[in-house]
Amino acid sequence: MTTYAVTAVGPDAPGEVAALAEALASLGANLEDASMTRLRGHFAMTLVAAADVPLAAVEQALAAFSRDSGLHVSVWDVDADAPPSPAGSPWRITLHGADRPGIVAGVTRALAQAAANITDLSCRLVGDLYVMTIEVEAPGPLDLSDVAASLGVSVHVAPVDEDVL
């Protein structure tokens, strides 16, 4: 069994997820983790699937999907990737402020310098308002006040508290 990563991005239309999932199912591939969302009107799919077929067979099946849907599709073998190692406890960072170039770069560089590993991130630009939500695993509390001040944005950091029931 080989693990493949697949990305597909392009014009949004009903039926695209079904078409991609059917293309994978026709190979006997098992669609494992996936994250799909609409980004400024474009649909973006990222997924990991396991299949007992060679890369060329997956590429061929997805080429037909790409032709039919107009989405840009990539697939590659990710078996060699090392599994992520835990980098601490979970924190959620929320940011909002006036849009300007470099917000994501500045904040994520500060996180990297604090040895925080991003596990989830989403950004939205609406008008001139930029909004970002990030979840990280970090070895300790995070202080992003300097980078927030330099970018002129509001940043809040809070531990992700879980109620285990």
Add this chain to the structure above:
Amino acid sequence: MDLDVRRAPDPVLSTPCAEADPHDPAVMALAQAMVALMRSSPGCVGIAAPQVGHPVAMFVLDVTGARRVESCAGLVVLCSPELISAEGRDVRREGCLSVPDLTGDVPRATAVMVRGLVPGTGEERVVEANAFEARAFQHEMDHLQGLLFLDRVAGAHALFPRKRYL
């Protein structure tokens, strides 16, 4: 009585429970065993009968000593519980013994009133709860309807791999 915690996708976790007779010796014995299991499981504040493979409407709950506790009724064991009232709304990240590898952001009422029957005596007991205890009641009562927190997550991106703490 030896009890094993069932994990999703065990179908018992997705099956609505039958009424629990509080005078049935088997129900009383199960309640005792569930309390013992809860007490011996670190961090465990509640167990519903289907989580240990018994599709009967009973749960045990005790939030004593847990974080974020406001109300605390101590040990609560109820058969065939009903939600009498629910107020407020709060979304928090929630996990479950029966779904050990995932957590999810789940909206719940912040204050509830629950009524049920006490195993053994069959007496009616009414409990008012808020904050963490209210969430725990709703979580356990969902189990009795065959619902997991997975059925209540707040959106398509509200489900997460369980974080591994160092």
